Amino acid sequence: MEPEKTPTKKFDQIKETATVSWKLLKLVWQVDRWLFIGSATASILPAIIPFINFYIYKLIIDLVVAVVSQGVPIDFNRLYLLIGLRVVTYFVLDVTFRTQELMERLFWTKVPIYLNEKIFQKTVNLDIQYFEDSKFKDLLEKVRDSVSWRPQQLVSYLFMGAQSLVQVIIAFIAIANLNPFLVLLIASVAVPEFINQTQQSKLSWGIWERNSPFRKKFWYLSGLLQHAWTIKEVKIFRLAKKFLDEIRSIQEKFYLDNAKLAKRNYGLNLIFNALSTAVFIGFEIFVIFEALARRITIGDVNFYTGVVSNFQSGLGGLFRNMTGVFENSLYIKSMFDILEARPKVVQAENPQKLTLRRTPLVEFRDVTFAYPDSKQKILKNFSLTINPGEKIALVGENGAGKSTVIKLLVRFYDVQEGGIFIDGINLKDLDLEDWYRHVGVLFQDFNKYEHTVTENIGFGKAFEEVNVGEVIRAATSAGAHPMIQKLDQGYQQMLGKTFEGGVDLSIGQWQKIALARAFLRNAPVLVLDEPTASIDAKAESEIFNRVERLSHDKTVIIISHRFSTVRNADKIYVIDNGKIVESGSHSDLMKVDGQYATLFKLQAKGYQ
Ligand SMILES: Nc1ncnc2c1ncn2[C@@H]1O[C@H](COP(=O)(O)OP(=O)(O)OP(=O)(O)O)[C@@H](O)[C@H]1O
Numbered sequence: 001m002e003p004e005k006t007p008t009k010k011f012d013q014i015k016e017t018a019t020v021s022w023k024l025l026k027l028v029w030q031v032d033r034w035l036f037i038g039s040a041t042a043s044i045l046p047a048i049i050p051f052i053n054f055y056i057y058k059l060i061i062d063l064v065v066a067v068v069s070q071g072v073p074i075d076f077n078r079l080y081l082l083i084g085l086r087v088v089t090y091f092v093l094d095v096t097f098r099t100q101e102l103m104e105r106l107f108w109t110k111v112p113i114y115l116n117e118k119i120f121q122k123t124v125n126l127d128i129q130y131f132e133d134s135k136f137k138d139l140l141e142k143v144r145d146s147v148s149w150r151p152q153q154l155v156s157y158l159f160m161g162a163q164s165l166v167q168v169i170i171a172f173i174a175i176a177n178l179n180p181f182l183v184l185l186i187a188s189v190a191v192p193e194f195i196n197q198t199q200q201s202k203l204s205w206g207i208w209e210r211n212s213p214f215r216k217k218f219w220y221l222s223g224l225l226q227h228a229w230t231i232k233e234v235k236i237f238r239l240a241k242k243f244l245d246e247i248r249s250i251q252e253k254f255y256l257d258n259a260k261l262a263k264r265n266y267g268l269n270l271i272f273n274a275l276s277t278a279v280f281i282g283f284e285i286f287v288i289f290e291a292l293a294r295r296i297t298i299g300d301v302n303f304y305t306g307v308v309s310n311f312q313s314g315l316g317g318l319f320r321n322m323t324g325v326f327e328n329s330l331y332i333k334s335m336f337d338i339l340e341a342r343p344k345v346v347q348a349e350n351p352q353k354l355t356l357r358r359t360p361l362v363e364f365r366d367v368t369f370a371y372p373d374s375k376q377k378i379l380k381n382f383s384l385t386i387n388p389g390e391k392i393a394l395v396g397e398n399g400a401g402k403s404t405v406i407k408l409l410v411r412f413y414d415v416q417e418g419g420i421f422i423d424g425i426n427l428k429d430l431d432l433e434d435w436y437r438h439v440g441v442l443f444q445d446f447n448k449y450e451h452t453v454t455e456n457i458g459f460g461k462a463f464e465e466v467n468v469g470e471v472i473r474a475a476t477s478a479g480a481h482p483m484i485q486k487l488d489q490g491y492q493q494m495l496g497k498t499f500e501g502g503v504d505l506s507i508g509q510w511q512k513i514a515l516a517r518a519f520l521r522n523a524p525v526l527v528l529d530e531p532t533a534s535i536d537a538k539a540e541s542e543i544f545n546r547v548e549r550l551s552h553d554k555t556v557i558i559i560s561h562r563f564s565t566v567r568n569a570d571k572i573y574v575i576d577n578g579k580i581v582e583s584g585s586h587s588d589l590m591k592v593d594g595q596y597a598t599l600f601k602l603q604a605k606g607y608q
């Protein structure tokens with residue numbers, strides 16, 4: 001259903017367009033004032049010069065007519081001066097156009113660089129919850145595709161709009177000077193035309209907006225048909241036809257909507273064109289009769305004909321440019337929405353630091369948490385104490401909340417009740433930068449950096465210089481060393497298929513690289529979310545033997561569905577329905593014979 005358009009809403013749209021335009025002008029003004037002023041001036045001048053030129057030509061014609069028909073002796077000085085002036089105005093116009101071209105080129109190479117930098121700065125400082133929010137993802141998508149050209153378009157339309165406005169005003173004054181009633185006549189056609197144009201642009205925006213969900217679907221579907229990681233299933237499950245049909249129906253709907261509007265506009269535009277042509281011809285006839293009555297000169301006839309055609313083209317330009325401003329401002333608004341987004345997780349005024357390099361005590365005290373915009377409590381009065389140096393494991397069904405515990409531990413989200421304490425300090429009072437140096441996390445959905453092996457592992461400690469020995473040691477602990485040695489370029493091998501010379505790894509090999517990255521960090525608290533999901537059994541047991549030896553003074557939190565990984569932990573916590581339902585060592589929990597024992601036996605049975 002289309003929301004009802006009330007007059008206030010229309011006014012709000014105009015206000016919003018103006019606000020966005022103003023903000024953008026202020027922003028680009030900061031990039032380079034001189035280029036801004038230069039571009040603006042170069043845009044306005046072409047509106048003024050043609051009138052001067054028409055006027056000079058009028059003077060020349062009058063001079064010629066006087067000589068030819070009235071036998072007045074020719075004033076060569078005046079003629080040459082006028083011709084000279086005409087040459088100068090043409091020259092100035094040419095210089096203006098070329099200067100405008102140059103300035104815009106310079107200006108609009110600079111602005112996207114500035115804007116991209118600003119947007120990247122902003123997004124890296126926004127919290128994860130923005131990125132897990134589909135509305136914000138939409139915004140990013142919209143802006144990513146348009147930041148390089150939408151701002152330029154909007155500003156150009158504004159400048160061109162100003163140019164048209166100046167053109168219209170000058171012509172208006174000149175015509176009013178001839179006869180004020182003519183202005184009324186012209187306005188009687190221009191005003192309805194203006195309303196017609198606004199209506200048309202509103203309707204086409206309506207189509208655009210109504211189709212927004214379909215467009216999203218379109219891009220999503222075309223992605224399915226084009227990406228290496230989706231096309232495999234699409235081929236085997238023979239989904240291409242189904243998706244293509246969907247794409248086709250979306251595009252057809254879009255075409256029909258537009259065709260309907262185009263046909264409607266066709267008739268109206270034809271009527272308005274005929275009207276303005278009639279006015280133009282009427283004006284011409286009026287001017288000719290004025291000349292016949294000797295109220296104006298032959299030069300004036302030429303001058304006013306030029307003025308009126310300039311008035312019409314100025315008016316047309318004004319409509320077009322305003323539509324352009326409006327359309328682009330809708331995109332630029334998304335850009336400002338991003339630039340004005342405020343981080344939701346805020347650092348304390350005077351954040352505290354931890355004692356460096358000592359393994360801290362980690363406590364969840366009575367934590368209750370639900371994701372933003374969701375009522376479902378993922379954790380309910382959840383308490384957990386992890387002593388320095390302890391190796392613990394979290395187990396539980398899919399969706400039990402294990403990964404959520406980790407996201408809270410690194411304060412991607414703030415808890416609603418209770419608190420998380422590190423060495424007795426509430427996480428909310430802790431300096432996050434400092435806390436992040438104390439934790440190494442291997443996320444369930446770890447990154448596969450399309451960089452060299454060394455870089456991939458070295459990213460674990462980007463804040464300090466990493467030497468080759470360290471990288472190799474981390475790779476060895478993660479069981480990645482033998483496989484890296486087999487790569488053509490060894491540790492210098494480029495990974496991934498995006499860049500030339502890169503090789504792709506198997507999922508398990510990627511996981512080993514990611515694990516090496518986490519190990520390299522050598523942080524006092526190491527968190528591994530499903531670290532061995534894709535790693536073979538032999539490598540897994542070797543990795544954990546090494547983890548034991550390497551990290552005897554470190555806290556290790558492991559999340560896993562594989563009991564072979566879990567059973568060696570000092571303490572195992574079973575999470576169910578947002579709460580810890582069982583805890584203890586493997587043998588403790590087997591003795592209790594509860595959920596853990598049941599699941600363990602189930603998995604063991606599979607191997608018998
Ligand atoms: N960003 C999010 N926004 C809203 N709900 C979320 C978000 N991430 C996870 N959830 C929900 O929170 C619950 C717990 O998810 P979580 O990822 O913590 O489970 P998990 O125990 O790690 O499961 P798995 O074993 O499958 O990895 C799930 O019901 C999930 O739907």
Ligand SMILES: [Mg+2]
Pocket residue numbers: 402403404444529
């Ligand atoms: Mg998980």
